[in-house]
Amino acid sequence: SQTIHQWPATLVQPVGSPLSLECTVEGTSNPNLYWYRQAAGRGLQLLFYSVGIGQISSEVPQNLSASRPQDRQFILSSKKLLLSDSGFYLCAWSPGGGGWRNSNQPQHFGDGTRLSIL
Amino acid sequence: DQQVKQNSPSLSVQEGRISILNCDYTNSMFDYFLWYKKYPAEGPTFLISISSIKDKNEDGRFTVFLNKSAKHLSLHIVPSQPGDSAVYFCAASGPNRDDKIIFGKGTRLHILP
Numbered sequence: 236s237q238t239i240h241q242w243p244a245t246l247v248q249p250v251g252s253p254l255s256l257e258c259t260v261e262g263t264s265n266p267n268l269y270w271y272r273q274a275a276g277r278g279l280q281l282l283f284y285s286v287g288i289g290q291i292s293s294e295v296p297q298n299l300s301a302s303r304p305q306d307r308q309f310i311l312s313s314k315k316l317l318l319s320d321s322g323f324y325l326c327a328w329s330p331g332g333g334g335w336r337n338s339n340q341p342q343h344f345g346d347g348t349r350l351s352i353l
Numbered sequence: 354d355q356q357v358k359q360n361s362p363s364l365s366v367q368e369g370r371i372s373i374l375n376c377d378y379t380n381s382m383f384d385y386f387l388w389y390k391k392y393p394a395e396g397p398t399f400l401i402s403i404s405s406i407k408d409k410n411e412d413g414r415f416t417v418f419l420n421k422s423a424k425h426l427s428l429h430i431v432p433s434q435p436g437d438s439a440v441y442f443c444a445a446s447g448p449n450r451d452d453k454i455i456f457g458k459g460t461r462l463h464i465l466p
Contacts, residue, residue: 271456278359278458279397279442292453325396329454341387342454344396 237262241326241345249353254299254313256348258326261307266328268309269342270301274322285309286331321352356380357445359457367465372430374460376443379424383445387454388417388428391440400441401428430462438464 283301384405389397
């Protein structure tokens with residue numbers, strides 16, 4: 236069966252420090268991968284989207300970047316965190332090639348990382 | 354520019370009654386719609402979906418209705434239970450194989466005893 240791992244669960248970082256959040260998926264190949272942020276009053280905002288290794292689409296201009304060094308690994312990074320980067324970050328995957336449509340589980344989310352910037 | 358809109362940030366419903374959550378979309382290319390449920394400090398979990406070739410899909414207590422001409426969909430929960438208290442996200446996607454799933458801002462549902 237497929238599983239998604241996201242860590243750490245919580246993180247407290249000072250302003251100006253770097254960030255690296257990692258997400259890995261097991262039990263599937265060539266998934267579509269997503270990074271979302273849930274911030275107060277902003278709902279579930281799509282940050283990055285990847286359909287393959289090295290292929291990253293950025294959805295909103297921001298202080299963050301994403302990389303996909305391996306097929307089932309998705310990393311969210313920042314060189315210098317801002318106060319506005321605080322939020323709940325969620326990694327998700329869906330079957331690649333449109334296979335998620337009409338699936339009984341079209342998109343699977345990790346448990347999220349609560350990031351607090353001080 | 355928000356393509357998926359949930360205009361009610363919160364909703365309170367008496368236990369046992371019907372909960373109706375609404376969602377509007379602007380992109381006429383969207384042809385697949387999903388509802389997710391999210392508890393605090395957890396990732397969203399998939400509830401129910403509907404393709405644009407249908408106008409209704411039912412799964413137990415959950416029914417999703419789609420009105421394509423109005424670009425509107427709704428989620429009905431009958432009867433509402435205390436465990437239904439959560440944030441509900443509406444999401445949509447287009448027909449191309451790599452189209453993204455776009456979420457609304459969510460509606461917080463409170464089920465009152």
